[in-house]
Amino acid sequence: MLKHGGNLLYFSEKYGIDKKSLIDLSSNTVEPESALFDDLDYKFLLSGLFSETPYRLRDAISKKFSLDKEKIIAGSGSLSLIKDLCMIFSKREALIYEPAFSEYEILAKAFDMKVDFRFAKEEKNFEFELLEINHDIVFICNPNNPTGGFISPLKLSQFIEENKDTFFVVDESYIEFASDTSVFNFAKSDNFAVLRSFSKLYGLAGARVGWLYTPNSEIIEKLNRINLSWSVSALAEELAIRALDLDYSNKIAQIVNVRDWLREEMKKSGYVETFESKTNFLLFKLKRKDSAWLFDKMIKEGFLIRDCSNFRGLSDKFFRISIKDKRTTEKFLNSFLKVYGRWLKR
Incomplete structure (x- = not known):
């Protein structure tokens, strides 16, 4: 197993999925603000x-x-x-x-x-x-x-x-x-x-x-x-x-709102145990099946999640989700409910 999240290129090649259609929820990064790149002289900054x-x-x-x-x-x-x-x-x-x-x-x-x-x-x-x-x-x-x-x-x-x-x-x-x-x-x-x-x-x-x-x-x-x-x-x-x-207060507020919303929705599903978070990600524990199974199912749905079984102190039932915008997070939730619900009805 790779040690960390964020290996989007590796898994897109391994599963034969276009990297542009694979949403990375395994690494806890936020999309950079467009303003960072306005009038940026790349040639000068990279020249010496x-x-x-x-x-x-x-x-x-x-x-x-x-x-x-x-x-x-x-x-x-x-x-x-x-x-x-x-x-x-x-x-x-x-x-x-x-x-x-x-x-x-x-x-x-x-x-x-x-x-x-x-x-x-x-x-x-x-x-x-x-x-x-x-x-x-x-x-x-x-x-x-x-x-x-x-x-x-x-x-x-x-x-x-x-x-x-x-x-x-x-x-x-x-x-x-x-x-x-x-x-x-x-x-x-x-x-x-x-x-x-x-x-x-x-x-x-x-x-x-x-x-x-x-x-x-x-x-x-x-x-x-x-x-x-x-x-x-x-x-x-x-x-x-x-x-x-730059002022990131609005972005932080949006992430926190989506994070708390997702935690409540996942809790309602009954499929996972949830834990309070003060970050831009959430840790979950599957009540049935394991994180490797879920990783494989979700990547085929277009989502790269973080299998947390290699963290000391966590079992093979834990996984982590990075919080993105509301639309992306809703899309993940719907895919997760579909995948897990399908397995329960097998």
């Missing part, structure tokens, strides 16, 4: 290496979020920054709150960390319990992928302050769908880093750009030492800067 570091993007992030620009690092997607943090903490003890983005574990083990896990319980709606810890570094996705669970930034920042001997990596790739505040708005200690992505709300997954903020000067110094020159292309930097200038 204009700066070793994306200082313009760093300055834009600093201005938008009122953060010290010297404590911000941009990279080729937040994944590259996770890798750099794992390099810094190599051979140390790590804790990962699960279920979670699999790359935390993959990269931690790649750098010889001893990895422990703390699992959220299904019967508690996959809410993370902030209990006593004794690790060098902790990875926590908030809001969480794949469950959609969320801890208030204030509560999480208090937990961070109570555990000053541990360094926390807080992945806030989906934070805009849940809150307009961050851990960095509250935490008074320096034992944390916040990760942000331009792949989700801003829809720039293919541009590969993310950023990190930490008030910890020692971590910043180490990250700057290993961060690759030209890690963010001039084109990606320009698109990210433009994205920061």
